[in-house]
Amino acid sequence: MPASNTFYLASKSPRRKEILEQLGFRPVILASNDHTLRNFQGDEVQLPGEAPEDYVVRIAQEKALIAFEKIQHEKRPVLPVLSADTTVIAQGQLLGKPDDEKQAKAFLRSLSGSEHEVRTAVCVGTNKDNLLTAVSVSKVYFKELTEEEIAAYVRLAEPYDKAGGYGIQGLAGAFIKKIEGSYSGIMGLPVYETCELLARFGINLFGEHSLK
DSSP: OOOTTEEEEEOOOHHHHHHHHHTTOEEEEOSOOSSOSSOOTTTTOOOTTOOHHHHHHHHHHHHHHHHHHHHHHTTOOOOOEEEEEEEEEETTEEEOSOSSHHHHHHHHHHHTTSEEEEEEEEEEESSTTSOEEEEEEEEEEEOOOOHHHHHHHHTSSGGGGSGGGOOTTTGGGGGEEEEESOHHHHHTOOHHHHHHHHHHTTOOTTGGGOOO
8 A cells, every 4th residue: 555645746846856755755756857847848838818827727737637647547556646836927927937048037137126926836636526726825025136146047057947047945045035925835835735735635744643
């Protein structure tokens, strides 16, 4: 029998896997890391007229639905699936993973000296009929960035596999004056919402030692 803290993680994000493992969970990765983590043409495309708030929920739910199909096709054991998606919203515009250095610079300039919103949608379920969704909303306040700081940062690998073109847990943490909300949510997986959803499917933070 699978361990009580085991479930499928429908995500290629190493940060989400790390957060879950630090909590003592044992996620089984369904999304492959064989291809690049950077953005690619057609990757998580916003639909015409779709609000950023709706986009992040749709993408998280689509990841879960794809995972359900994979589990059925490969005749894997039925376990809860956890999926998530994070998006950065600045001045009403969705900032996904930058395509290239030019776009990464443009993203950072739009974030410089202002606040923006980070939304992470989390889904947990064993099939499409019991899929539950929660959304974490945080605000991030950037300092004014110099062109030298922007140019230096986009030469790193760090910006290109992250929504908004920056990682709060990396060097870009030096750009952030303050946050309001969930630090782990800004990283890509809000711990509170995630644990609440997993508990609905019998997967508890403290496992057999969970307080009654």
